[in-house]
Amino acid sequence: MLPAGKHVREVYTDAGGVLESVGGKTLLIDCSTIDVDSARAVANAASEKGLQMLDAPVSGGVAGAENAALTFMVGGDAEAFDCGKAILECMGKAVIHAGPAGNGQVAKACNNMLLGISMAGLAEAFTLAERQGLDPQTLFDISSKASGMSWAMLNHLPVPDIVETSAANRNWKPGFAAGMMLKDLRLAQDAAAKGEVSTPMGALACALYQMFVNGGNGDLDYSAIIKMVQGEKPEA
Amino acid sequence: MLPAGKHVREVYTDAGGVLESVGGKTLLIDCSTIDVDSARAVANAASEKGLQMLDAPVSGGVAGAENAALTFMVGGDAEAFDCGKAILECMGKAVIHAGPAGNGQVAKACNNMLLGISMAGLAEAFTLAERQGLDPQTLFDISSKASGMSWAMLNHLPVPDIVETSAANRNWKPGFAAGMMLKDLRLAQDAAAKGEVSTPMGALACALYQMFVNGGNGDLDYSAIIKMVQGEKPEA
Amino acid sequence: MLPAGKHVREVYTDAGGVLESVGGKTLLIDCSTIDVDSARAVANAASEKGLQMLDAPVSGGVAGAENAALTFMVGGDAEAFDCGKAILECMGKAVIHAGPAGNGQVAKACNNMLLGISMAGLAEAFTLAERQGLDPQTLFDISSKASGMSWAMLNHLPVPDIVETSAANRNWKPGFAAGMMLKDLRLAQDAAAKGEVSTPMGALACALYQMFVNGGNGDLDYSAIIKMVQGEKPEA
Amino acid sequence: MLPAGKHVREVYTDAGGVLESVGGKTLLIDCSTIDVDSARAVANAASEKGLQMLDAPVSGGVAGAENAALTFMVGGDAEAFDCGKAILECMGKAVIHAGPAGNGQVAKACNNMLLGISMAGLAEAFTLAERQGLDPQTLFDISSKASGMSWAMLNHLPVPDIVETSAANRNWKPGFAAGMMLKDLRLAQDAAAKGEVSTPMGALACALYQMFVNGGNGDLDYSAIIKMVQGEKPEA
Numbered sequence: 006m007l008p009a010g011k012h013v014r015e016v017y018t019d020a021g022g023v024l025e026s027v028g029g030k031t032l033l034i035d036c037s038t039i040d041v042d043s044a045r046a047v048a049n050a051a052s053e054k055g056l057q058m059l060d061a062p063v064s065g066g067v068a069g070a071e072n073a074a075l076t077f078m079v080g081g082d083a084e085a086f087d088c089g090k091a092i093l094e095c096m097g098k099a100v101i102h103a104g105p106a107g108n109g110q111v112a113k114a115c116n117n118m119l120l121g122i123s124m125a126g127l128a129e130a131f132t133l134a135e136r137q138g139l140d141p142q143t144l145f146d147i148s149s150k151a152s153g154m155s156w157a158m159l160n161h162l163p164v165p166d167i168v169e170t171s172a173a174n175r176n177w178k179p180g181f182a183a184g185m186m187l188k189d190l191r192l193a194q195d196a197a198a199k200g201e202v203s204t205p206m207g208a209l210a211c212a213l214y215q216m217f218v219n220g221g222n223g224d225l226d227y228s229a230i231i232k233m234v235q236g237e238k239p240e241a
Numbered sequence: 242m243l244p245a246g247k248h249v250r251e252v253y254t255d256a257g258g259v260l261e262s263v264g265g266k267t268l269l270i271d272c273s274t275i276d277v278d279s280a281r282a283v284a285n286a287a288s289e290k291g292l293q294m295l296d297a298p299v300s301g302g303v304a305g306a307e308n309a310a311l312t313f314m315v316g317g318d319a320e321a322f323d324c325g326k327a328i329l330e331c332m333g334k335a336v337i338h339a340g341p342a343g344n345g346q347v348a349k350a351c352n353n354m355l356l357g358i359s360m361a362g363l364a365e366a367f368t369l370a371e372r373q374g375l376d377p378q379t380l381f382d383i384s385s386k387a388s389g390m391s392w393a394m395l396n397h398l399p400v401p402d403i404v405e406t407s408a409a410n411r412n413w414k415p416g417f418a419a420g421m422m423l424k425d426l427r428l429a430q431d432a433a434a435k436g437e438v439s440t441p442m443g444a445l446a447c448a449l450y451q452m453f454v455n456g457g458n459g460d461l462d463y464s465a466i467i468k469m470v471q472g473e474k475p476e477a
Numbered sequence: 478m479l480p481a482g483k484h485v486r487e488v489y490t491d492a493g494g495v496l497e498s499v500g501g502k503t504l505l506i507d508c509s510t511i512d513v514d515s516a517r518a519v520a521n522a523a524s525e526k527g528l529q530m531l532d533a534p535v536s537g538g539v540a541g542a543e544n545a546a547l548t549f550m551v552g553g554d555a556e557a558f559d560c561g562k563a564i565l566e567c568m569g570k571a572v573i574h575a576g577p578a579g580n581g582q583v584a585k586a587c588n589n590m591l592l593g594i595s596m597a598g599l600a601e602a603f604t605l606a607e608r609q610g611l612d613p614q615t616l617f618d619i620s621s622k623a624s625g626m627s628w629a630m631l632n633h634l635p636v637p638d639i640v641e642t643s644a645a646n647r648n649w650k651p652g653f654a655a656g657m658m659l660k661d662l663r664l665a666q667d668a669a670a671k672g673e674v675s676t677p678m679g680a681l682a683c684a685l686y687q688m689f690v691n692g693g694n695g696d697l698d699y700s701a702i703i704k705m706v707q708g709e710k711p712e713a
Numbered sequence: 714m715l716p717a718g719k720h721v722r723e724v725y726t727d728a729g730g731v732l733e734s735v736g737g738k739t740l741l742i743d744c745s746t747i748d749v750d751s752a753r754a755v756a757n758a759a760s761e762k763g764l765q766m767l768d769a770p771v772s773g774g775v776a777g778a779e780n781a782a783l784t785f786m787v788g789g790d791a792e793a794f795d796c797g798k799a800i801l802e803c804m805g806k807a808v809i810h811a812g813p814a815g816n817g818q819v820a821k822a823c824n825n826m827l828l829g830i831s832m833a834g835l836a837e838a839f840t841l842a843e844r845q846g847l848d849p850q851t852l853f854d855i856s857s858k859a860s861g862m863s864w865a866m867l868n869h870l871p872v873p874d875i876v877e878t879s880a881a882n883r884n885w886k887p888g889f890a891a892g893m894m895l896k897d898l899r900l901a902q903d904a905a906a907k908g909e910v911s912t913p914m915g916a917l918a919c920a921l922y923q924m925f926v927n928g929g930n931g932d933l934d935y936s937a938i939i940k941m942v943q944g945e946k947p948e949a
Contacts, residue, residue, distance in 0.1 A: 219708030236691030472927030
């Protein structure tokens with residue numbers, strides 16, 4: 006797992022890199038979360054050398070890794086996927102084939118853009134509720150069974166004492182760090198720019214997380230963005 | 242159920258209105274979806290006359306009403322709620338007490354703001370997926386069991402042939418009309434303005450739905466906003 | 478000059494208020510910055526009593542008032558405007574007739590929405606320049622003579638030592654307070670909601686200023702929003 | 714002038730490219746509008762070969778080019794700038810040194826982001842005015858001399874019959890095409906992502922222009938975005 010596309014390109018395609026070093030039947034699996042174009046470029050380079058490659062970014066965070074409960078979103082040939090699936094299942098509870106090379110990255114970018122949008126929305130809605138005299142527990146009781154429900158609400162509600170797994174219960178210790186959410190939102194924006202897709206909500210969520218991270222909060226849980234929406238600095 | 246706060250105010254508080262006409266033990270239940278301040282003003286006026294009143298906006302749409310499967314979000318005194326609950330249960334599968342007068346409106350505004358934000362996000366994410374070569378069915382299979390999941394995704398996915406209840410399967414016939422979603426987003430913005438709450442995502446979703454409705458699409462299902470995101474006019 | 482529409486309505490139309498108290502030939506001039514509907518409602522009430530009334534909100538800030546250099550944007554009948562113009566010119570350098578009753582408010586809301594959007598944009602563009610190694614003075618020298626130019630740039634640039642009148646040179650002492658900008662952006666949003674107009678940029682500027690004000694910065698100059706964009710708390 | 718960074722990289726740095734072909738005292742001037750990183754990478758490659766290079770993107774459009782009235786924003790060493798200035802002045806009325814390599818691109822991205830934000834704001838403000846009964850000519854008369862003024866308002870007002878140079882007077886024939894504005898807003902977003910800068914307004918303007926271009930309007934003037942804000946398709 007490398008930080009960005011340029012590192013993956015270097016490690017695989019540079020002189021002396023992985024593609025030059027491995028034998029012909031090796032299956033390459035890269036679990037980095039990177040931009041779609043880099044994932045596709047490296048997979049193409051591997052293919053030109055007759056090597057099979059999977060891009061297999063994960064979700065689930067540190068807890069998911071420790072408990073072998075990660076979700077793998079996998080791009081690559083069906084044959085390569087069938088070959089690699091058993092290995093990934095040792096670390097994950099869900100290993101899903103998303104289509105050809107790069108599609109693991111596309112799936113993660115789309116999914117996490119939805120997550121970032123949901124969390125920014127939750128921060129606003131629960132702040133609005135409280136300012137208008139509606140108890141957060143009551144709003145949760147209603148919306149968690151109604152049309153406003155989301156995974157983020159059920160698992161990462163940005164207010165304390167309602168959802169056990171919320172970082173709001175542990176001084177915003179991640180979980181899923183704001184800096185990582187920003188990275189994923191940036192990757193989604195990169196894919197949108199390359200694909201000429203309009204994403205006003207995704208772009209705004211990205212700008213809000215950038216503002217939050219620039220405020221020195223990148224190591225806090227991404228749900229702590231509720232404090233910025235409220236005009237406050239989170240107390241870590 | 243009246244369209245807006247001013248109508249509710251007139252019907253209850255004007256000369257010759259409901260508050261002047263009803264007997265002293267009457268329980269008033271108003272199911273309009275209106276601004277919080279109007280709901281509270283009318284409830285206060287009722288209280289001054291010794292009358293009990295509930296604001297009880299619904300969600301669930303036409304189908305929910307026809308099947309007695311509405312959700313009622315109810316504001317008012319606990320005593321009044323206990324009294325009115327049995328009546329509302331004839332029409333609804335969930336009747337929830339949200340707190341004092343006006344809180345039914347707050348709950349609905351917050352919940353539906355979350356729904357509008359989710360749908361706008363889904364429109365973008367599923368467009369991005371498609372433009373990057375990721376099959377919508379595959380993204381649904383992944384995200385519906387992952388952190389991007391939402392009620393809107395499971396029930397109103399804005400692409401056809403995946404979720405049976407999607408309006409995308411029936412030429413965007415509502416369901417929940419875009420014009421009604423706009424109304425609810427406007428009410429949430431009104432509550433945010435009065436409560437001095439910052440809601441960038443909610444405000445943007447509202448502006449996007451206003452643009453969509455102004456394009457002549459107010460009678461289509463709210464999920465049809467995906468066509469605007471894609472630069473197309475929905476074919477109704 | 479009263480704070481909000483409800484105060485103006487009370488002072489003019491309540492029992493014992495201005496409309497009951499003044500003689501038949503009195504010209505009423507109200508310089509409050511309020512919502513369009515309230516301005517029109519009070520003007521209509523005045524008209525029903527045979528009184529002429531102007532809504533005449535100002536721009537120019539404290540400095541403009543002290544130097545009799547305010548701009549008055551005036552709504553009301555042409556006849557009433559001609560009558561009141563000479564009085565307003567004692568306090569202002571520009572007294573402009575914007576059309577019938579309420580149009581003074583519309584003009585101010587539109588103008589100040591443009592100003593708020595410009596300032597939020599300047600905050601971003603000058604931050605971007607600096608982070609990419611472009612000196613703010615150089616960007617100013619280029620853009621102030623090019624297509625990015627705006628009144629806000631020429632007069633209220635949110636970086637120090639370039640434009641003499643910038644609040645950035647005086648620890649963000651207003652000038653035009655962020656709380657006042659927020660009020661005007663809220664009024665523009667109110668007019669947009671009533672007029673069923675989509676204003677994504679205006680709505681976002683409003684939400685950003687609400688976030689900034691909620692951070693305790695309402696008494697600072699509105700140009701200090703650049704600090705929030707950069708993730709910092711302004712030092713007043 | 715090449716379309717994008719990858720083309721400039723190829724033309725200069727590929728085998729058989731410009732850097733291999735030119736003699737040692739040649740001054741290279743590239744007038745493409747491209748991403749900052751590509752401009753800097755090519756300039757660095759030139760420098761390693763002992764060549765001097767300027768990035769010199771222009772503004773002013775087709776009319777500016779035809780009339781030798783372009784503005785050149787130039788990045789590169791002061792010595793190289795002094796050498797190239799006379800050449801550029803043959804085509805431009807303003808040739809401005811923005812600092813070291815790549816700064817021409819930064820300056821253009823920042824300036825045009827301000828322009829795009831201004832135009833999107835104008836589209837909203839003039840629509841709001843009209844819907845609230847304020848004549849666009851009147852708003853122009855007021856704001857063009859007040860704090861809402863911008864270069865975009867004075868030169869490219871998105872309503873007809875007020876500003877002679879507006880594309881609104883000629884069925885939205887560019888001028889400055891929406892597709893070109895989108896390109897510049899994308900470049901600004903790319904620079905913001907690389908520089909870790911939060912640009913909510915710039916990001917939203919970019920998403921709105923992407924939506925407008927995806928609607929088939931990329932060849933219309935960028936001021937035609939007012940039609941999308943109003944929910945209409947521009948008639949070209």
